[in-house]
Amino acid sequence: MRLFTPIFLSIGLALSISFPDSPASSMQYNVYPTDDAAPDVLLETESFLQTVSTSVVPTRDHNLLVSWRVDLANDEDVADIRSHTGVKGVERPNAPPPGHSSETKRDDAPVKKWIAFVKDPKNLEEVNSTRTWLAENIKDQKTKVVELKDRDKNVEMFTRLTFDDDKLEEAKKQPGIKVLEQDFPMEAHRAVAETAKSWFSTVRENSKFAKRGDLSWMKQMEAPKDLTIDSQYDKQKLTNNFVFEQRAGGGVFIYVIDRGVEVHVKTKGSEEFHYVDPAEFPNFQSSASRDASEDADRDSDLRDTGHGTPVASKALGITHGIAKKATLIPVKVLPESGCLIEALDLILQDLEDEDDGHPERAAKSVVLMSMGIDESWPDPDTAKQSETGTKLTTRLKSITDLGVPIVFSSGNKAKEGRLKIDTFPQILEDPNLPIINVGGADDNGNANDFSQGGDQLTISAPGTAKVHYKTDDQDGDAPGTSIAAPAVAGIIATYLNYDPPPWGQVDVKQRVAKIKEFIKDPKSSWKRGDVNMIWNGADSKAHDSAKPVPWGKCTFYQSPNVAPTSAHYTIVGAGWLSENNGGEEPLRKSLVDKQLVSDDPDAVQFEYKSGDDGREWDMRFQTTTDTETKVQDSIREVANYPGFGPKCEITV
Known part of the structure; x- marks a missing residue:
């Protein structure tokens, strides 16, 4: 009987930290965490240390965190760290840990479960x-x-x-x-990097499937660069547009296993996740998470960025995501491997149970997890012989046998010499268990130096992406395979909306293998550098025919020498106020209704004209000051597109 050494379930984001040589003026210290610190506390403390020191190196004993080695420039930094709630002590390298003699071994590691x-x-x-x-x-x-x-x-x-x-x-x-x-604890590897309809009714209305011969394309202008790469076809010059099929992911469900998703998070006053059913959340929460009194609809990662929220935003966020109309099902777990097994059970129950579940979803679902148990296994066969490996394999196989693809991040340990995928559950991939493992790559199509690969890697996607954090209106670039995996899950969800699917009609048990084969085919990926990168199938015809997603800018300047002070607004846009859909009148009427302008025809100047920035028209008018919010509300209400609503910014 083999008892396994402590290992950690790691979230697949690379640490964007450099470890330069210590400046001559700095000194090295060992920073010790508090006794029995929970994994999330350790993560938060490590993130804090990264704000104080340019060099933060974890020291481990059989994968258990013992301390961090940091370079500190002055006594003030030392004092700041000593006062942090997650720190037990700060000592010079040759001093014993706090509360220990030089002869004793530190025994205050997290309690083993x-x-x-x-x-x-x-x-x-x-x-x-x-x-x-x-x-x-x-x-x-x-x-x-x-x-x-x-x-x-x-x-x-x-x-x-x-x-x-x-x-x-x-x-x-x-x-x-x-x-x-x-019961392996989990460890995160993160970089410190308006609608009148109800969510559920919107889900039902967007469940129409796209006939293959009737695809209609849209373009998100000035999109995050990673999205533009996902829709870039072979030999095309990269543009600023993300081109996608307009029903992308409609009627498809993405189960996101993580520490939770901040499902109500907003971008410019609009929900980032539009297609969710709040009534379902309690059905997809592990027992341990529920016992800890965690909210099913919140991201419980302690850092400001969160983790499940950025992952979900890349898969199906309305602003940052691929499959913008897919339905989110957050599967919330505590950072323990037992919770992972339970999460798979919850998904299986939903996909199989005729009475309390939704078996009909199996044909239109994807499972996504950007996490992995960070124990380096020498080979897949050895990993499968463990009891944990056996139980995971059984559950994963049951899901794929239902025709549901499972997408995992490949892991971020390549810089540590672990070039090949070597962790649970990714290492369980084989021809009989067609897991889709996703690595990260840079803009030129070369594998990121942190991204693990090898024979069990399926495909790569941008390893740095702009994501939404768990706080309203907060987003940023995050590196790691955690962010690559949801891009692939989103593209698969897009294809699952097609009728028939691009891989053809196949037996249910063969569906996942066919999906995996298809996304590696030139019809859905191409080699940009040294790796094969995912592509959503938007070819030259799609780019040429794509209609813009409602887009626009709002600026204004004030006239201080005119009494009373007035504000002069310019709004430019595309994809709304088209000539065949009412033209300028809906926006003009909204401005009048809000008493921003009079009903005099000359109060608003409107002209259809194209611009290099993609604009199709511009509108100009003058009103009183401190009216930005009302103007923004008019734009959002009239455009009536989830996630759209530019902020009116003052110019000189």
């Missing part, structure tokens, strides 16, 4: 006996033990167990326990 795999799930008497023994002998009586069941509803494992050393040895000898393996 264990999974007890049941020997015979059908032996109910033995299972009950095991349950009773565990209830009486676990160390932490406040942490609720979670029981996970097999497809026959028999208890298959007990998770979140803690033991004293002697009780751990006793647990190994219990007749009802097949094996104990660690």
Whole structure:
């Protein structure tokens, strides 16, 4: 029986930290975390250290974080770190850790949790006996033990167990326990980098599927660069437009396994995630997350950026995403591998249960996870022999057998010499389990130096992308395979909307293999540098025919020498106020209704004319000052496109 060393489930974002040589004026220190610090606290503390020092290097003992080695320039920085809530102490390298003599070994690592795999799930008497023994002998009586069941509803494992050393040895000898393996903690690797309709009714209205011969293309102008790369065809000069099929992802569901998604987050007053059903959220939350009183519709990653929110925003965000009309199903877990197994169970139940689930979704769903258990396995066969590997394989195979593709980030450990994919669950990929592993690449199509690859890598996508953070109106560039994977999931969701799908009509159990084969084909990817990068199929005809997504700019200047002070507005736009759809009148009427301008025809000047920036028209008018919000509201209401609403900015 093999007991596994502590390993961490790592979110697939590369740390955008450089480790330069220490300046001559700086000194090295060891920073020790507080006793029994939770993984999220460790992450937050590490992020804080990165704001103080240009060199933050984690020190580990068998993958358990012991301390950070940092370069500090002055005593003030040392004092700031010592006062941080997640720090136990700051010492020079030759000094013993705080609270320890130089002869003692640090033993304040995070508390280990264990999974007890049941020997015979059908032996109910033995299972009950095991349950009773565990209830009486676990160390932490406040942490609720979670029981996970097999497809026959028999208890298959007990998770979140803690033991004293002697009780751990006793647990190994219990007749009802097949094996104990660690309930692996998770560790994030992040870079410090208006609608009147209800969400659910909008989902129903956007479930129409696109006939292959009737595709209609749109373009998001001045789009994030990573999106423009995703729609760039071979030998095309890169533009500022993201071209996509207008029903992209409509009627398709993306299950996002993560620490949660901030589903109500807004961009310019409009929801970033328009197609969700809030009533479903409690159905997709792990027991441990629920027991911790976490909100099902919030991103519980402690950093300001979040993690599940950026991932989801790239897959299906209305402003930052690929499949803009796909439906989001956030599957919220605590950072523990037992929760990952439960998350897969929750998804399976939804896709299979005729009474309480939605079996009809299986043909139109994608599972996305930008996380991985960060234990370096020597090879796939060894990984599969573990009990955790076996249980993960069984559940993943059940999902793919339903025809549902599973997309994972490949991992960010290449700079540490781990060039090949070597972690759970990515390493479980094989011909019988067609997981889609996604790596990161730069703008020239060369693999990012952090991105893991090898034979188990399926495809690559931009390894740096602009994403939405979990706070309203906050976004930024994030590097890592975590951000590459959702781009691929979004493109697959786009294809799942097509009727028939581009890979053809195939047997359900062969569907995922065909999807995986198709996205590697020149019809959906091409080699830009040293790797094959995903492409959403928008060819030259699509680019030429694409109609602009509602786009515009609003600027104004003030006339200080005129009493009372007035504001002169210029609005330019494209994709709305077209001549065949009412022209200027809807916006003019809205301005009049808000008493911004009079109903005099000369109060507003409007002209159709194209510009190098993509504009199709411009409008000019004069009104009173401090009216920006009202003008912005008029633009958003009249354009009536999710996520669109430019901010009116003052010019000199």
